[in-house]
Amino acid sequence: MTAQDFTLKSYHTNIEKGSVKWASPSNIALVKYWGKKKDQIPENPSISFTLSNCKTITEISYSKKEGKGFSFDIYFEGEKNEAFKPKVQTFFERIEIYMPFLKDYHFKIETSNTFPHSSGIASSASGMSAIALCLMSIEQELSINKMEVEESKAYFNQKASFLARLGSGSACRSIEGELVVWGENKSVAESSDLYGVKFEGEVHSNFNNYQDTILLVDKGEKQVSSTVGHQLMFGHPFAKERFVQAHDNLAKLKTILASGDLNEFVKIVESEALTLHAMMMTSMPYFILMKPNTLEIINKIWTFRERTDSKVCFTLDAGANVHVLYPESEKETILEFIKNELVSYCQNGHFICDQIGLGANQI
Ligand code: DP6
Numbered sequence: 001m002t003a004q005d006f007t008l009k010s011y012h013t014n015i016e017k018g019s020v021k022w023a024s025p026s027n028i029a030l031v032k033y034w035g036k037k038k039d040q041i042p043e044n045p046s047i048s049f050t051l052s053n054c055k056t057i058t059e060i061s062y063s064k065k066e067g068k069g070f071s072f073d074i075y076f077e078g079e080k081n082e083a084f085k086p087k088v089q090t091f092f093e094r095i096e097i098y099m100p101f102l103k104d105y106h107f108k109i110e111t112s113n114t115f116p117h118s119s120g121i122a123s124s125a126s127g128m129s130a131i132a133l134c135l136m137s138i139e140q141e142l143s144i145n146k147m148e149v150e151e152s153k154a155y156f157n158q159k160a161s162f163l164a165r166l167g168s169g170s171a172c173r174s175i176e177g178e179l180v181v182w183g184e185n186k187s188v189a190e191s192s193d194l195y196g197v198k199f200e201g202e203v204h205s206n207f208n209n210y211q212d213t214i215l216l217v218d219k220g221e222k223q224v225s226s227t228v229g230h231q232l233m234f235g236h237p238f239a240k241e242r243f244v245q246a247h248d249n250l251a252k253l254k255t256i257l258a259s260g261d262l263n264e265f266v267k268i269v270e271s272e273a274l275t276l277h278a279m280m281m282t283s284m285p286y287f288i289l290m291k292p293n294t295l296e297i298i299n300k301i302w303t304f305r306e307r308t309d310s311k312v313c314f315t316l317d318a319g320a321n322v323h324v325l326y327p328e329s330e331k332e333t334i335l336e337f338i339k340n341e342l343v344s345y346c347q348n349g350h351f352i353c354d355q356i357g358l359g360a361n362q363i
Contacts, residue, residue, distance in 0.1 A: 003194060006098045006159050011142040013104070019061040020137035024130035024360035026054040026115075026123070027173045028212055028315060028323050030269050031249045032276045033182065035233030035242070040094075040165050041193045043233060044246035045183030047253060048173045049325075051212060052357030055114045056126035059363075060134040062105040072107040084127075087167075091128065094166040098159075099135060101142055109134075115352055116219075124226075128167030129160070129174035133360055136160045160360075161195035169230075172196040177358035179203065179257070187251040204260025209328040209355050213338055216350040217293045218320035224280070224287045226318045232283035242279060246272075262311035262327065269325065273316040280318075291320040293345035298322070300341050310334070328355075 027048040035043035065071055070092045074081045088109070096102050109131065113123055136156055146152070157175050165172035165182070172195050173180040179199035181188045190197050233239050249268050256264045280287050294316070301314050301324070312326040312334050324342070326334045335353075343349050 001158065001192065001194065003098075003162075006162050008099055008101070008139055008143065010144045011101055011139070012144060015064075015142055017061070017063040018138070018141055019059060020134045020141075021057070021059040021363040022130050022133040022137070022360055023055045023057045023363055024126050024133055024174050025051045025177075025357050026056075026126040027051055027170065027180065028317065028325075029170065029173070030272060030315065031246055031253060032272050033169055034230065034276055034279055035236075035239060036169060036230045040169050042169060042183040043239070044243040045181060045185035045188075045191060045250050046170075046173070046246070047179060047181045047199065047250055048170070049210060049212065049356045050174060050177035050180060050359055051354045053114060053354045054126065054214070054352065056111060056123060056130045057114070057363070058109060058111040058127070058130035058134055060131070060138065061108040061110075062138055063108075064104060065106040068103065070103060071105075072109055075108070075110040077112045078110075087124075088131070091131070091167040095135075095163050098163065099139060101139070102135075105138075116350075124168040125171045125174045128171035129164040129360060132160045132164035132167060132171070133175065133362070135163060137362065158195050161197075165195060175360055178207075178356045181250070185247050185250055187247075187254045199257075201254055202258040204258060206260035206262055206327055207257065207356070211324075211326050211328060211331055211334070212354045212356070213324045213326075213334070214352040214354060215297060215322040215324060215338070215342055215346050216348075216352070217297070217322060217346060218291050219347050219350075222289060222319055224289065229280060229283075229287075229318055232285075233279065236279065236283050238279065238282060242275065245275065266305075266311060266313040269315050270313050273314060276318070277316060289319050290316070294320045294322055296345050297324075297342055300345075304337055304341070308333075310337075312337070 027050045029046050029048040031047045033042050033046035074084045161172040161175045173182050176198045180196040181191050181199050182196040184191050184193050315323045
């Protein structure tokens, strides 16, 4: 597929109004996307677990309008929200060539999250993928050339991911589950820089219902946004090596997913998390998103692993919160460990229990 293949060529112009609704999950990367080229093309491949409970629910009502330009309103948790408008405006500008009907309608976008907004959890992946999916449902309503069911489903997901990527890179990995790869690489033949693909390789039963408990260390606004962080990979002294490393780690992870070797899984996942933050600390300007409690938690996890035969490990996104990953078989033990030893490092003792999920669904 090329970008041109995603352009809607003809559509009905006599449809006055309608509404569509989707719930789309967040995802957590195991091999991290950090660094991008023009048009949201990633510098390296990434792979993520789709989450199950942390979701954005978005309804878009559309009605025919006169006049030029985009027209939309956003309501977040029932209240009109101006702060999200510039991001959606940029998104519409980027995707207009693929969805020529965008200027024909006024869109009322009503959105809410299943997790607290102030949790410091990145909602751009779930938020942007939910909008992309709604727009795809509208495209399907307007479309003249209806496809066969199977072909249409594959195209729908692929284009939804393609659009979501143009909203926020990691959002393209939130359409499907349970594991999604984004970025061209040799290990996953069907992989693409343009959209995420469901990982179709062998996955050992050790990863069934893999758990992710998100420890909310810091709920404040990040000092440096991901978008700025990605930019700082330009001219970064270690960028070239990092991008090569991500390809290697993805290849290794593919083998680990098949064998179910959790000791090796822990090594790759924790190394990826620390490398991501090492890139931040060694860019110019440099910055640190981890907080003292992030390090306290990491050390506690390491000590716990030494004294038990647990396979619990951590990963981080671009912030201070810690994602604690563990197999379902350890659910009770790890929740005890979290309550006894880690909760005190969370802001107001808050954490969110989640697990690997199957992707977005229409409501
Ligand atoms: C650290 O997808 O938020 O979470 O494409 O600029 O919207 P933009 O960035 P974004 O970057 C997320 C990076 C990450 C790692 C990852 O999810 O792979």
